[in-house]
Amino acid sequence: MNGVDAVGVLYGLEAINAHNGWAISVVGVTIVFSGLVTLSALISQLHKLVTLYDNPEIIKKLFTRKSESAAKAGTPKKHMVLTEAQKQICRQYNLLAQTMDAVISLPKLLRMAELSGLKDPHANINLLIKSGILCADEQGYFTWDEDIFIRTTS
Amino acid sequence: MDSSAACLSESVIFKGLDAQDIDGLLPLFSRWTVMPGEILARASHCAQFFFLLEEGALLVAMEEGRAVVLNRPGDFAGLSMVSLNGINTATITVLEKGVVWAVPCRDILDLTGHATQLAATIMDRWQQYCKEKAPFCSNLAETGVI
Numbered sequence: 001m002n003g004v005d006a007v008g009v010l011y012g013l014e015a016i017n018a019h020n021g022w023a024i025s026v027v028g029v030t031i032v033f034s035g036l037v038t039l040s041a042l043i044s045q046l047h048k049l050v051t052l053y054d055n056p057e058i059i060k061k062l063f064t065r066k067s068e069s070a071a072k073a074g075t076p077k078k079h080m081v082l083t084e085a086q087k088q089i090c091r092q093y094n095l096l097a098q099t100m101d102a103v104i105s106l107p108k109l110l111r112m113a114e115l116s117g118l119k120d121p122h123a124n125i126n127l128l129i130k131s132g133i134l135c136a137d138e139q140g141y142f143t144w145d146e147d148i149f150i151r152t153t154s
Numbered sequence: 155m156d157s158s159a160a161c162l163s164e165s166v167i168f169k170g171l172d173a174q175d176i177d178g179l180l181p182l183f184s185r186w187t188v189m190p191g192e193i194l195a196r197a198s199h200c201a202q203f204f205f206l207l208e209e210g211a212l213l214v215a216m217e218e219g220r221a222v223v224l225n226r227p228g229d230f231a232g233l234s235m236v237s238l239n240g241i242n243t244a245t246i247t248v249l250e251k252g253v254v255w256a257v258p259c260r261d262i263l264d265l266t267g268h269a270t271q272l273a274a275t276i277m278d279r280w281q282q283y284c285k286e287k288a289p290f291c292s293n294l295a296e297t298g299v300i
Contacts (some may be wrong), residue, residue, distance in 0.1 A: 105219030107245070122190035126211050126249040129223055134286025140290045 079152045080131040087153040089124050090133060094149060103141040104134070158165075158183050158255050164228035167279045168206075175272050182262075183255040184196045192232075194246040194254070201242045203256040204232025210252015215245045222288045223249065232262060233280055235288055 010018050055087055068083065096112055097104060106125065113121035128134040132148045162176055162183075171179075184208065194205055194212070203225040205212065207215065212223035214236060224231055236244040237259065264272045284291055 032229075032276070039176070098170075106213060106221040107215035107225070108219050110213070110253075112213065121245065122213075122249045124214075126190070126223075126225075136223065138289050140216060140218075140222065140288065 020069060047110050079148055082127075082131065082152055086127060088130065089118075090131070092150060093128055093133075094144070095122065099145045103137065103139070103143060106134070106142050109142075157184040157208060157253075158185065158206075160182065160249075161206055161228060161255055161267035164179050165206060165230055166228060166283045167227070167230050167276055169279075171272065184257075186254050186256050187252075188254055189190045189251050190246040190248055190255075194248065195236060195242045195244070197218075199242050201240055201259045204236070204259055204262055205246065206231065206232075206255040208231050208255060210248065210254070211250040212254070213247045213249050215247065216243065216288075216291070220290060224252070224287070229287075230283065232257075232265075233257070233284075234278060235291060236300045264288065274286040 016022060025099055034139075076136075093113070096109060096116065096118075099112075100109065108126055110121055112136060113125070118124065125134070129136075131152055134142045136142055137144055158180055159176060162171075163180060168176070168179065185208075188210060197204065197215070202233070207224050207229040208227055211223060212229070212231055212232050214222045214224060216222070216235075222235070231244075233247050234244060236242060240259075266276055
């Protein structure tokens with residue numbers, strides 16, 4: 001018979017079939033390739049380890065940022081405590097802001113405050129920013145945070 | 155000049171430079187006390203100074219009504235954020251009484267114009283700073299002044 005000698009010992013493909021040779025080959029190839037892929041992934045990220053070794057303060061910054069964001073997430077937003085005069089100023093600027101679009105151009109708000117005769121427009125706009133009532137977006141414009149405004153001026 | 159060295163070392167752009175480089179930069183800066191409403195640079199005018207903030211707040215008003223408020227010690231109102239080809243592209247107004255360190259535009263541009271490690275470090279940090287502070291700024295690749 002093909003692949004079988006007189007004593008009954010298997011050779012060739014029949015031997016492979018009989019002793020799960022294909023399964024073993026597949027497993028072996030999988031293990032080797034998995035190892036190679038893992039190794040290449042590790043090597044590709046080595047440059048980050050070198051950067052960390054050169055700049056250890058990055059690790060500190062990472063932990064500081066994580067603890068800050070955890071703290072921020074856990075605690076409610078604190079609002080600035082304003083005097084009555086400052087609250088009145090905020091209300092005046094709220095009226096101005098309502099005449100503008102949802103996104104506010106700060107130079108335009110400043111110009112409108114000057115034209116309206118409001119006192120110390122620069123210092124007051126700075127106050128609005130510090131108190132969180134005016135918040136910058138990523139497009140160079142600002143939004144009026146009604147929530148913070150109400151909490152701050154109530 | 156101690157506070158200018160402190161201000162430089164707090165700045166994202168100049169932080170971490172060698173003591174020798176910092177010593178070379180210090181004489182370029184002059185201290186100005188500024189009051190609210192003061193205009194430090196006007197758009198469309200010739201660019202003369204860049205400003206490093208020590209204390210206070212500055213409004214950098216750009217095109218299309220966009221603006222950035224710089225209020226952290228070490229913030230830098232300069233390079234491509236405020237000028238292009240020798241002309242101011244933004245108006246810098248003081249919002250809060252404070253102190254700025256003014257540096258002639260030409261000095262900074264001469265410094266960053268050379269192919270040195272210092273220039274590369276400053277420009278690299280400038281790009282990162284601009285991306286954080288003014289991501290909408292389209293001319294980040296420019297140095298600001300010819």
